Amino acid sequence: MAEYKVKFEVFEGPLDLLLYLIKKEEVDIYEVNLTQLATQFIEYIETMRMLDLEIAGEFLVMASTLMYIKSRELLPVEQQAQVDAEDDGQDPRWELIRQLVEYKKFKDAAAQFQRLEARQEDIFPRLPGKLEFDAPMPRPEVSIFDLVNAVNAVLKRFNQREDLRDIFDDKWTVSEKIEHLLRLASERSPLKFSDLFEGITSRSEVVVTFLALLELIRLKQLTVLQREPFGDIEICRSPPSAQPPEAATVADAPLRSGLGVEEIQQSS
Amino acid sequence: MELKLILESVLFSAQKPLSMKELREVLASAPEHAQANDTVRALKKVRESELITALEQLANEHEQAQRSYRLVCVAGSWQFVTQPEYAPWLKALVGHRIRPPRLSQPALETLAILAYRQPVTRAEIEQVRGVTVDGVMQTLVERGLVEQVGRADVVGRPMTYGTTAVFLEYFGLRSLEDLPAADELRRLVVQKPGALATADPGLATVPPEQLALTTQEQKTTTEHTERDPAAQGSPPAAPL
Numbered sequence: 001m002a003e004y005k006v007k008f009e010v011f012e013g014p015l016d017l018l019l020y021l022i023k024k025e026e027v028d029i030y031e032v033n034l035t036q037l038a039t040q041f042i043e044y045i046e047t048m049r050m051l052d053l054e055i056a057g058e059f060l061v062m063a064s065t066l067m068y069i070k071s072r073e074l075l076p077v078e079q080q081a082q083v084d085a086e087d088d089g090q091d092p093r094w095e096l097i098r099q100l101v102e103y104k105k106f107k108d109a110a111a112q113f114q115r116l117e118a119r120q121e122d123i124f125p126r127l128p129g130k131l132e133f134d135a136p137m138p139r140p141e142v143s144i145f146d147l148v149n150a151v152n153a154v155l156k157r158f159n160q161r162e163d164l165r166d167i168f169d170d171k172w173t174v175s176e177k178i179e180h181l182l183r184l185a186s187e188r189s190p191l192k193f194s195d196l197f198e199g200i201t202s203r204s205e206v207v208v209t210f211l212a213l214l215e216l217i218r219l220k221q222l223t224v225l226q227r228e229p230f231g232d233i234e235i236c237r238s239p240p241s242a243q244p245p246e247a248a249t250v251a252d253a254p255l256r257s258g259l260g261v262e263e264i265q266q267s268s
Numbered sequence: 269m270e271l272k273l274i275l276e277s278v279l280f281s282a283q284k285p286l287s288m289k290e291l292r293e294v295l296a297s298a299p300e301h302a303q304a305n306d307t308v309r310a311l312k313k314v315r316e317s318e319l320i321t322a323l324e325q326l327a328n329e330h331e332q333a334q335r336s337y338r339l340v341c342v343a344g345s346w347q348f349v350t351q352p353e354y355a356p357w358l359k360a361l362v363g364h365r366i367r368p369p370r371l372s373q374p375a376l377e378t379l380a381i382l383a384y385r386q387p388v389t390r391a392e393i394e395q396v397r398g399v400t401v402d403g404v405m406q407t408l409v410e411r412g413l414v415e416q417v418g419r420a421d422v423v424g425r426p427m428t429y430g431t432t433a434v435f436l437e438y439f440g441l442r443s444l445e446d447l448p449a450a451d452e453l454r455r456l457v458v459q460k461p462g463a464l465a466t467a468d469p470g471l472a473t474v475p476p477e478q479l480a481l482t483t484q485e486q487k488t489t490t491e492h493t494e495r496d497p498a499a500q501g502s503p504p505a506a507p508l
Binding site (some may be wrong): 012013014015016056062099102103105107109110111112113114116117118119120121122123124125126142147190 | 279280282285329333337348349350351352353355358367370372373374376377379380381383384396397398399400406410438439440447448449452453
């Protein structure tokens, strides 16, 4: 199959694909032959599998729903699982059609949004204000990605030095670093991100310091600011009202990007 | 001295869109700059309704006169802006404006669902789209178009999201009421067909009008009526 370069429509999701198949048949959603649709859908999945494309889980869930619907259709009415008059949501065919109709309407709404978006590009205000109105709004809140970016830059400095594979004792714990950071932030305000890593000699110390920083941010004891996108990150102590009463362990740290200590050390 | 014209002069010289509050502040502090001028003082405290009427009249006049610039209200603030038809000349004049990249299809769809159904959880959005929205949501949050507005009162207390003022500015909307077909999409209830015939799978008798975006309120779901008894004895029509 490697010789073939097939131009393949990649769909966002199963509903997207279903709407496409329905459109191809040029029928109304309400008049679509669900059994036939199910067959086409499965065929599509099979082709994806043959072409070694990854199939998202949602497609498989939809495939099984369609199979269920198709199998129900094959049974004479008396043998079908009874759908009570009150059981409005239970008819799988109806639920699917309802979902498709709803999704399609939002797709249309999205197209309208796109028109509005394009229209706005052609509209100029009376006195074009300073760039603040046209450029992406400056975000005063620093995201985890800005922080990770910043610490990566710091870690890069240590890249060259770690040729020796000696194993050292971790001389620093997160709690110690927490205290250290709080002290630093009280002495110097605002603190620059790079100030946090002054005098540090190894990657693991950088990591432990970073974790301490994250924990303090999570506990709202420290606030971080970035005055311009990709600019310096500033750190200062939060005003007392922002601090919650209880402390928690590092295990609760919001490393949403999923980076653990080991991963930070390995990535370079 | 017409209030309308005063507002026109103010908005003409403004450096940014002005909200009702800002306009009233201008009117309130004007007497400081005019010695014993009764007219100025008379307009010191204007009712909000009068202000809105004047602004709308002003906007109307410009529209009637087909001016190349019009008065618009975006995200609750008023400003003079040019009509899109003149874009080529204005782009030549102003030069390249830094604009964020256009939103992708998935982003627009997610945004649409969020805008109409807010406050809404990620799970609810995913329910409509049929796919996960994590990446897209991050983009929308980073662009300042959506934000967390609270938590849902269900197990797990998931976050709920809503649109921001930036969202309104980005699309040139006056308020959320200005969303196209708002009534219909806020709470889409599709009317169930009278009878779903079972002999011919998937066939229904609902008029296709339901498919197009209309501005009428949808009727509520009707009860699923009894199946057509005539279809009960017929053999299954679907091939395997």
